[in-house]
Amino acid sequence: MKEIHVTAVSEAVAALAVQACCRLPGDMLEGLRAARAQEPSAVGRNILDQLLENADIAAREEMPICQDTGLAVVFADLGQDVHIVGGGFEDAVNEGVRRGYVDGYLRKSCVAEPLFERKNTRDNTPAVIHTRIVPGDSLRLRLAPKGAGSENKSVLKMLVPADGIEGVRKVVLDAVLAAGPNSCPPMVVGVGLGGTMEVAALCAKKAAARDLESVNPDPRYAAFERELLEMINRTGIGPQGLGGLTTALKVHVEWAPTHIASLPVAVNINCHAARHAEVVL
Ligand code: SF4
Numbered sequence: 001m002k003e004i005h006v007t008a009v010s011e012a013v014a015a016l017a018v019q020a021c022c023r024l025p026g027d028m029l030e031g032l033r034a035a036r037a038q039e040p041s042a043v044g045r046n047i048l049d050q051l052l053e054n055a056d057i058a059a060r061e062e063m064p065i066c067q068d069t070g071l072a073v074v075f076a077d078l079g080q081d082v083h084i085v086g087g088g089f090e091d092a093v094n095e096g097v098r099r100g101y102v103d104g105y106l107r108k109s110c111v112a113e114p115l116f117e118r119k120n121t122r123d124n125t126p127a128v129i130h131t132r133i134v135p136g137d138s139l140r141l142r143l144a145p146k147g148a149g150s151e152n153k154s155v156l157k158m159l160v161p162a163d164g165i166e167g168v169r170k171v172v173l174d175a176v177l178a179a180g181p182n183s184c185p186p187m188v189v190g191v192g193l194g195g196t197m198e199v200a201a202l203c204a205k206k207a208a209a210r211d212l213e214s215v216n217p218d219p220r221y222a223a224f225e226r227e228l229l230e231m232i233n234r235t236g237i238g239p240q241g242l243g244g245l246t247t248a249l250k251v252h253v254e255w256a257p258t259h260i261a262s263l264p265v266a267v268n269i270n271c272h273a274a275r276h277a278e279v280v281l
Pocket of ligand 1: 070184
């Protein structure tokens, strides 16, 4: 059994937090450049140029791409042949988030409870941690900071099978139209289908955090991703909502088995700062 000490987990998470918040990943930069090349709107091209310049400055100066450095969403795939030693796993992740956000001068956006005092925890903990136990002897950590401007535009609808694919199209389109400029487009739209309520939401979150160039391995869903992207880009919302072709860079769909009487649909929208960084220990 492979042992991974909690200090290695904390160090990795701290580095991921700074990397994710300050360096837009290569897949997103490529996506923005490709959109710039085919954007017919002069205003849209100008906005995309500004977003690329902003990402370049952030990487050079090690400054956040956006002032909203988000809640720290961590996907952890923990191999079943790994033994975490020296302390608790979630404590280690939170220690990493604490160090990354405090030492990296990243904005702390987490309040301790949502309704009454809403007191800032001052170190951006606790992280939102999604852990899966998987085969193998490695630990994959993916940190995807999530700002509220786009997160607040998330939607969950419990459709029924009779609503069908047309019902899904409508949920996605309505979510994008409601999000409009407030989600800082061009967006990356994550769609979660199936499962129960919470599974659909998690599928949408995973979809929004996928590498930009990835496609669903099922050709039917891959075709649906392309179709939804074309539908969204026909809205004309455009970069930063100022008009144009590039409302979304990509649509990703993730799905799960579901009940015979259910068709849950969740939409999680990511913004032009669709940040993610990953490491394998
Ligand atoms: S939606 Fe994204 S780009 Fe806009 S303010 Fe929030 S984190 Fe920043």
